[in-house]
Amino acid sequence: MLRRHWQALILSVLLLLPAMPVFAQTRILGAPVLAALAPSHGMQWRFVWVHMLEAVGMLWVLAQRGAITGGAFATFLDSLPSSHARRRAVDIAVVLVASTPLFLPVLAAAVALAFLPQKATNYLFVLDLLLITLGWQLTALSRSARNAIPLVAANVVLVGALQTGDTIRPALLLIPLLLAAFAIAHKPVASTSWSGWPGARSRRVMGCMRANVVQNLSPVTRLQIGIVWDRAAGVFARYLVMGSVTASTCFLLGLWNFDTRAVPLTLISQAVIALIAATTYRDLRAAHLHAGQFMRSLPIAEAAQPRADMLTVAALALPFASVAPLLLAAHGVLPLWLAVALLCSGAPLLALLYFPQRYTPRQSVLLGTMLAAIWVAAVWPLFT
Structure with missing residues (x-):
């Protein structure tokens, strides 16, 4: 997966201009992350924007779900006597490797934040956003909605903390950090297929409709x-x-x-x-x-x-x-x-x-x- 992504990373690095200051370039590359910290945006806009950034991460791993979950090798992996904690650690490592191109805006935003005030608060926000996105990616891959509840709560607290004063904001930003860490570390025992979902009758109806449409x-x-x-x-x-x-x-x-x-x-x-x-x-x-x-x-x-x-x-x-x-x-x-x-x-x-x-x-x-x-x-x- 790293070999598959090196071209995208090189093309992104080629966007750097030697004549442009480092701060200006990092603000351009990190604009998707830094936009949520702009004081001109309201709570509703930030709430939608944060969810859009997290949706990009989810769609990124869903498009590579077969490669990330191991494909046919996953059946052999299920037969091994490995603990849930070890499998969760492997899932986290593989998802991080698969998401390497998405780290470029995060790294650029981290560099740009070094030139801005309130470094601790801003870095906490970036770390919260990164961990929540990772939690959503793991939830999408496991196809289990049990970890969605702490992640939704983390998003609400994350966006709400940006509307508070500078004194209480760092303490509030620690709450999404803990919720996201719990969602990442906790692996719910759930099936990796949709076969357990209710609605067998609706699936039969859809199958009949597809058969009638494509038969000609x-x-x-x-x-x-x-x-x-x-x-x-x-x-x-x-x-x-x-x-x-x-x-x-x-x-x-x-x-x-x-x-x-x-x-x-x-x-x-x-x-x-x-x-x-x-x-x-x-x-x-x-x-x-x-x-x-x-x-x-x-x-x-x-x-x-x-x-x-x-x-x-x-x-x-x-x-x-x-x-x-x-x-x-x-x-x-x-x-x-x-x-x-x-x-x-x-x-x-x-x-x-x-x-x-x-x-x-x-x-x-x-x-x-x-x-x-x-x-x-x-x-x-x-x-x-």
Whole structure:
């Protein structure tokens, strides 16, 4: 997992500029964490913002749940006579390793706080936020809601402590620290699957509905739908990230009143959405390799599977990629046919992003970013 994340860390470090002061750069990189400490924000805003930061951490580990929990090796691990405390320690260590790219804003915020007053209080807040996020990640992986109660209470006290005076604030910030530590150390005995949940009748109804909907589809289409459905957590996490990119783009377009920056921003947004959606290629590839013997027994041409993967990724990205171009057409920035052409111009990029994910998965982040930058530079003169 560390080898998988080094590219993202290097790309983030490349954002550092030698000519910019260290304090300014750390404030930029640590902005997500430092925003909650800004005195201009109210309690409601901080409450929502803290939960959004923690939700990012939860979605980050849910997208890697198979790798973090051990996959098929977890069955063998359950048969070993190891204590709950030792397993919990292993879970914490693996989740921390898996979350290494998320530590960059936290480390940058810690450096930036060294230049600000009230260091003890601010560092307590950052430590509380880090431990609460870790608690939520472990709760999401164990699929048990028993530890959610102390974590919710910790969030309420954490946000409420920021509204109090400087004298009582450090003492209040110690309470979320203790609650988060309890949630992290305590491992509830719960099943790691959804089979124990009530609602067998509703599952049968949903199964009948899915069978009736997909019975007229081709076998390849049903196969792709089944793979996406089996990895619903990762797909949902990508949907949330693509939705955030789309919402941010629409917000900036409205803020800039659809001026000359609208089309370049839309192109960059299209490239980012393509990069996020292209990570689905890895899930599809892993599913095909896992069922390799079965796949080779099907009467499917060798070139049909990559084409089906590209169409699947394009279908997942289309709802988000089409928002900004259609918004430009609705406000008269581009004619409708040109907005459709801008949307369709992203298809070659999605097809090209298949090859780094297929042949060089360890370098896919770096190569994909380079391909996206080249695509933006190539289509920029055509629409601006």
